[in-house]
Amino acid sequence: MKDTAKHQGLRNQLAELLAQKGITDQNVLAAIRKIPRHLFLNSSFEDYAYQDKAFPIGAGQTISQPYTVAFQSQLLEVKKDHKVLEIGTGSGYQTAVLFHLGAKVYSVERQNELFKQTSALLPKLGIRAKHLSFGDGYKGLPNHAPFDSIIVTAGAPIIPQALMAQLKVGGRLVIPLGETHQVMTLLVRKNETQFEKHEFGEFRFVPLLENKN
Numbered sequence: 001m002k003d004t005a006k007h008q009g010l011r012n013q014l015a016e017l018l019a020q021k022g023i024t025d026q027n028v029l030a031a032i033r034k035i036p037r038h039l040f041l042n043s044s045f046e047d048y049a050y051q052d053k054a055f056p057i058g059a060g061q062t063i064s065q066p067y068t069v070a071f072q073s074q075l076l077e078v079k080k081d082h083k084v085l086e087i088g089t090g091s092g093y094q095t096a097v098l099f100h101l102g103a104k105v106y107s108v109e110r111q112n113e114l115f116k117q118t119s120a121l122l123p124k125l126g127i128r129a130k131h132l133s134f135g136d137g138y139k140g141l142p143n144h145a146p147f148d149s150i151i152v153t154a155g156a157p158i159i160p161q162a163l164m165a166q167l168k169v170g171g172r173l174v175i176p177l178g179e180t181h182q183v184m185t186l187l188v189r190k191n192e193t194q195f196e197k198h199e200f201g202e203f204r205f206v207p208l209l210e211n212k213n
Contacts, residue, residue: 001124003036010050011037017052018070025074031100032070037063039125040091059111061206063091064153068203070097075174075186075200076149078103083130083144085166087137088153088208092118096127098151105129106144108137137208140166147171154208155182164195176205 015032023029038049040063045055054062072094078084080102089095089109095118098105107129109115115134122129131144137152138160145166152163152175159175167173167189176182184200 001039003039007036007038007050008033011035014050014052014066018067021052021067023067023070023074025070027078027101028070028073028097031073031097032066034100035093035096036125037066037093040093040096040121057091057114058117059113061090061111061114063093064205069094071184071200071203072151072153072174073097073101075184076151076172078149082148083146085141085144085147085150085163086153087140087150087163089118089132090114090153092122092127094151094153095122095129096125099127099129106131106133106141106147108133108135108141110135110137138162142166149173150175152176152208153205155179155205156208159185159187164189176203178202179207 011033015029038046041049041055052066054065057063078101082103084098084103084105086107089107095105095107112134119132140162146168147166148168149172150163155176157179169189171189173187175185177185181202182205184203186198188196190196
């Protein structure tokens with residue numbers, strides 16, 4: 001698991017590219033510079049790891065392109081020690097970004113193969129999530145709620161009611177909504193019953209599947 005000066009140079013270039021594309025959160029850019037993305041990918045993709053592209057990671061899933069990871073992370077407005085629920089652990093790269101932003105990360109993965117891989121990988125990289133679980137992301141983690149923010153890393157046809165219920169007042173839920181193409185959507189919980197909705201253009205994600213375990 002080598003991380004070289006060349007890799008660091010490529011990460012710096014990637015962070016500069018993301019800044020040019022409109023990522024302004026310096027903490028997010030610092031996380032991109034720090035996290036060895038190549039270690040979250042199959043070794044056959046190592047030479048391409050710092051391109052702004054998505055890649056397959058097994059089980060029909062992908063690691064999101066760095067711009068998407070950075071964009072979602074920026075929308076969350078993570079503060080140190082925020083409790084963040086991540087739906088779709090995947091490769092663990094987004095988990096690592098949240099960790100480096102100072103979040104206490106709770107993450108759910110529905111693919112057992114990925115759950116096992118990522119649960120083994122993250123501790124080796126010094127990434128200490130508060131709670132990783134294998135389960136149905138539509139249900140969230142009610143036993144650990146409420147959360148300061150929730151991030152969904154797969155395309156959802158609807159906003160799961162369970163996730164809205166698990167968000168603190170003032171909290172932020174970032175979710176890609178749609179069937180084939182998704183619109184990046186931010187919900188801000190204003191009070192017990194009201195949410196403020198913002199939309200940020202189209203992205204493409206693998207689908208968020210329900211009751212597949």
